[in-house]
Structure formats: structure tokens, C-alpha cells
Amino acid sequence: MAALGGAAAAVWAQGSQTGPVAVPDLLQNTAVKAAIAGAKASEAQTIEDQIRFCEIPAPSFKEEMRGAELKRVFQELGLENVRVDKAGNVLGDYPGAAPRPRFVIAAHLDTVFPEGTNVKVKRDGHVLRGPGIGDDCRGLAVLVGVVREMKKAHVQTPGSITFVANVGEEGLGDLRGVKELFNTTLKDQIDRFVSIDGTGVHVTNVAVGSHRYRVTFKGPGGHSFGAFGMVNPMGAMGRAIAKIQEMQVPKQPKTTFNVGRVGGGTSVNSIPFEGWMEVDMRSSDPAALAAVDANFQKAVDQAVAEENQRWGRGTITVVKELVGDRPAGSTPENSAIVRTGLAAATALGFNANLGEGSTDSNLPMSLKIPAVTIGAGGRGSNAHALDESFDTTDAWMGTQYALLLTVALAR
Numbered sequence: 001m002a003a004l005g006g007a008a009a010a011v012w013a014q015g016s017q018t019g020p021v022a023v024p025d026l027l028q029n030t031a032v033k034a035a036i037a038g039a040k041a042s043e044a045q046t047i048e049d050q051i052r053f054c055e056i057p058a059p060s061f062k063e064e065m066r067g068a069e070l071k072r073v074f075q076e077l078g079l080e081n082v083r084v085d086k087a088g089n090v091l092g093d094y095p096g097a098a099p100r101p102r103f104v105i106a107a108h109l110d111t112v113f114p115e116g117t118n119v120k121v122k123r124d125g126h127v128l129r130g131p132g133i134g135d136d137c138r139g140l141a142v143l144v145g146v147v148r149e150m151k152k153a154h155v156q157t158p159g160s161i162t163f164v165a166n167v168g169e170e171g172l173g174d175l176r177g178v179k180e181l182f183n184t185t186l187k188d189q190i191d192r193f194v195s196i197d198g199t200g201v202h203v204t205n206v207a208v209g210s211h212r213y214r215v216t217f218k219g220p221g222g223h224s225f226g227a228f229g230m231v232n233p234m235g236a237m238g239r240a241i242a243k244i245q246e247m248q249v250p251k252q253p254k255t256t257f258n259v260g261r262v263g264g265g266t267s268v269n270s271i272p273f274e275g276w277m278e279v280d281m282r283s284s285d286p287a288a289l290a291a292v293d294a295n296f297q298k299a300v301d302q303a304v305a306e307e308n309q310r311w312g313r314g315t316i317t318v319v320k321e322l323v324g325d326r327p328a329g330s331t332p333e334n335s336a337i338v339r340t341g342l343a344a345a346t347a348l349g350f351n352a353n354l355g356e357g358s359t360d361s362n363l364p365m366s367l368k369i370p371a372v373t374i375g376a377g378g379r380g381s382n383a384h385a386l387d388e389s390f391d392t393t394d395a396w397m398g399t400q401y402a403l404l405l406t407v408a409l410a411r
């Protein structure tokens with residue numbers, strides 16, 4: 001047993017965003033060294049966990065079964081206060097010398113695959129194949145690997161750690177897991193956050209935010225011949241789409257919009273009573289995202305006014321329902337958490353690149369809580385597809401990396 005502290009503790013002086021990063025010192029610590037070695041030695045166990053977690057179905061909103069298994073493992077490994085919050089996030093504490101700072105490290109339980117998907121994992125030499133095997137069963141296995149090796153080596157930290165297997169990262173899950181975690185379960189109790197999501201070794205410090213809408217246009221409807229002259233919801237929607245396609249957005253930071261799906265109508269000879277479309281907008285800059293959203297709203301409202309004015313018979317109404325809201329944000333490159341993320345990789349002899357993405361870290365970044373998302377090692381391909389695969393070659397690097405970063409951030 002060996003406690004950490006001293007010079008290293010100075011890194012995180014009250015809310016400090018800069019300062020020295022003393023990751024290499026940590027590798028001199030006997031317990032940390034043992035845990036890092038253990039992370040490599042027990043890779044077979046980590047892969048076994050990865051397969052077992054993955055063979056428990058966990059579509060977004062139906063994560064209970066996989067969550068129950070993570071809860072069991074958290075308890076078995078000796079985490080304290082293992083609990084499930086209202087959203088279904090599974091939490092377990094690894095207390096340090098002091099309750100604060102509190103570092104939270106998470107991996108998401110949910111997958112994009114609907115109920116009934118065959119989730120059996122196939123082993124093909126050093127390659128594993130199965131839906132969700134990399135995203136994010138690898139993250140869950142690494143999360144558990146970090147707990148296991150820290151416990152085994154009796155690593156002690158000045159600050160406390162909470163390990164979380166969270167729900168609702170994917171698609172219409174809309175970050176509901178981390179929203180519950182930061183807004184309710186651990187409100188004002190999280191000092192820094194890392195999400196383990198995806199594969200390889202990387203540090204995601206820019207959060208691409210998105211707004212998604214389902215827009216429904218409604219009118220009286222009628223016979224295409226008999227009621228001719230009546231306002232048409234499809235007409236309003238067509239006008240709206242034409243205006244949206246003319247919107248101007250900045251190239252830097254990259255800001256985008258897309259009308260992805262349309263539907264509605266009754267028959268070819270009916271004036272429809274309803275038409276709908278789904279629209280997605282993205283940017284890493286909160287102001288740019290707000291601006292493209294405002295222009296979209298204006299385009300829709302103007303389109304409805306024009307359609308109503310054109311015909312004068314009947315009235316089109318419109319409802320814009322926000323069905324996805326991932327806040328944009330970023331953690332500065334010179335912040336302590338990003339520099340620690342890069343330094344931890346260097347200390348272990350690998351290279352981590354900075355990048356952008358849309359992950360659970362979007363939420364804390366938007367709240368200005370230091371946060372990054374890291375990869376869980378190995379090499380993944382075809383995430384979100386049924387033929388997703390994970391190459392286990394040297395995947396232990398991901399476990400070592402998450403472990404060293406955890407120890408470095410829990411102080």
C-alpha cells in the first residue's frame with residue numbers, strides 16, 4: 001500500500017486548469033506499478049468480461065439486465081455504496097483519503113441494436129465479432145478491469161473515485177444517463193469526468209452538439225379536386241425544406257444541418273391533413289448551434305405563413321418537437337485534464353491524439369466541468385453495424401491507459 005500525494009497533488013489546486021502534470025511520478029508508486037502490470041497480465045479476464053457483458057442485450061431504454069450484471073461485478077470487486085439511480089445508471093464508490101475532489105469514470109451500457117438482435121459474440125482468432133463488442137462493451141470491460149486491478153494492488157488515492165456504468169448514450173437515449181448523473185444523482189459533486197467510449201487510444205476534448213427535431217405540419221385536409229384551394233401541409237413543408245437548404249453555416253467550427261426523413265399524407269388524390277420531417281443540426285460551438293437552430297425555426301415559421309397566405313382557405317399549424325438535444329462544448333487543450341490525458345499515454349509509451357466527437361462528455365463539457373472521452377484500446381470496426389468487430393491485439397494498452405488516467409485524476 002502506498003498513498004499518493006505530495007507534489008502531484010498540487011496539479012489540481014482548487015479549480016486549477018493549468019499547472020504541472022506529474023504523471024510519470026505516479027509510475028514510481030509501487031501500488032500503481034503493480035496495478036499497471038496487472039492490467040496487462042489480466043487481459044484475458046478483461047476480454048472474457050467484454051464478451052459476457054456483450055451477450056446481455058441492452059438497447060437504449062432497456063439496459064436493466066446488463067446493468068444488473070455490472071452491479072453484481074461492482075459488488076463482487078468490493079466497490080462501496082453500489083447503487084442504481086432513477087435513470088438506471090449503476091454506481092460504485094472507491095473512496096480516497098478525502099471525499100473531494102471526486103473523479104467520475106464511466107462507460108455506457110446501451111447499444112443501438114433493437115430488442116431481438118442476435119448478440120452472440122463470435123471469436124475468430126484474435127478478432128471478436130458481435131453487435132456492440134467495441135462500442136461500448138470494451139469500455140465496460142476496461143472500467144471493470146480498472147476497478148479490479150486497483151483493488152488487487154490496493155492503490156490509494158487522495159481524492160475519491162466513482163465508477164459508473166451509465167444508460168442512454170446512444171441515439172434517442174439522448175444522454176439521459178449522464179443528464180441524470182450530473183443534474184440529480186451526483187449534482188455538484190463531480191469535479192472531473194472521463195467517459196470510456198469506443199476503441200483505440202484517443203482523447204476526445206471537443207463535443208459536437210446536436211439538436212434534432214420532428215416537425216409536424218397540420219391542416220384540414222380534403223379531396224384533391226373537390227377541396228382544391230385548401231392549404232396543404234406538404235406545401236408548407238416543401239417551402240420549409242427549400243428555405244432550410246439555403247441556410248448559411250460557418251465552415252469553422254464545422255456546423256451542419258440535414259433534413260433526414262419526411263412522411264405523411266393519405267393518398268395521391270387527397271390534400272394531406274399532415275406531413276412531418278426530421279431535421280438534425282450539429283456544431284461543436286454552442287453559439288453556432290444556437291444560430292443554425294434559430295434560422296431553422298424561422299424558416300419553418302415563414303414557410304407556414306407563406307403557405308397560409310398563398311391559399312387563404314384553411315390554416316396550417318406546425319409543432320416543432322425537440323427529440324434530441326446534445327449540448328456542444330469543449331475542454332481546452334491547455335486544461336489540466338487534457339494535458340494529463342496526453343501525458344498518461346506518453347508515460348505508458350503510446351501516443352494519444354486529440355479529437356472531436358459526440359459522447360457522454362458533451363454534457364459535462366457544456367457545464368464547464370473538466371471532461372474528456374478516451375478510447376478503450378484494441379481496434380474496432382463497423383461500430384453501430386451488426387458486423388461490428390474488435391481486434392484484441394495489444395488491447396491491454398486501453399486498460400493500462402484508463403487505469404493510469406484514473407489514478408492521475410483522483411487527486
Ligand SMILES: [Zn+2]
Binds near residue numbers: 108135136169197198
Ligand atoms: Zn459509444
